[in-house]
Amino acid sequence: MLLYPVMRLDNHPSTAIDRPDPVTTGDGRSIPAEADPTRARRHRESAILWLVGASAIVALAAILDTSSSREVVLPGGIALPEVCWFHRLLGVDCAACGLTRSFIHMAHGRFASAAAMHPFGPLLFLYTLIQIGLAAGYYRCGQTARYRTLIRWNASFLATITAIMLVVWCVRLVQ
Numbered sequence: 001m002l003l004y005p006v007m008r009l010d011n012h013p014s015t016a017i018d019r020p021d022p023v024t025t026g027d028g029r030s031i032p033a034e035a036d037p038t039r040a041r042r043h044r045e046s047a048i049l050w051l052v053g054a055s056a057i058v059a060l061a062a063i064l065d066t067s068s069s070r071e072v073v074l075p076g077g078i079a080l081p082e083v084c085w086f087h088r089l090l091g092v093d094c095a096a097c098g099l100t101r102s103f104i105h106m107a108h109g110r111f112a113s114a115a116a117m118h119p120f121g122p123l124l125f126l127y128t129l130i131q132i133g134l135a136a137g138y139y140r141c142g143q144t145a146r147y148r149t150l151i152r153w154n155a156s157f158l159a160t161i162t163a164i165m166l167v168v169w170c171v172r173l174v175q
């Protein structure tokens with residue numbers, strides 16, 4: 001559970017969707033969001049953060065490796081300490097335990113190991129890869145109506161996967 005929190009960027013575009021009604025002038029004419037320089041700049045800034053965040057996750061997964069079932073290691077073979085406070089405290093895996101290692105396996109092309117480490121790891125890794133393309137497109141196009149819909153779908157998909165992941169974790173806990 002090292003990389004996943006990075007995805008929850010505070011200004012992820014899904015949290016910065018403008019109201020559907022655009023800015024209106026004094027005489028009631030509407031100005032499209034991208035014609036407003038302040039909003040357009042804000043959209044580009046959140047696109048850059050989105051792009052950097054998703055790229056950093058993929059890059060880190062490619063740089064890091066795993067040495068044993070629980071260890072994440074730096075390129076020189078130096079093991080990183082366990083970061084999951086839940087597992088350290090209770091000795092039980094949290095819902096996201098194994099995601100970092102799963103991402104690392106995915107970045108190294110070890111798909112079976114990635115799925116074995118966390119059942120949602122491969123899907124979330126692909127989701128992260130898609131974010132790079134989405135963020136680049138968002139930077140180029142700005143918050144068009146199409147992108148607004150795309151961002152909503154994107155956020156709903158992540159929320160659904162997270163909810164399913166939590167349910168699966170709860171079921172496993174009580175078993």
Ligand SMILES: [Zn+2]
Pocket residue numbers: 001084085086087093094095096097098
């Ligand atoms: Zn954990």
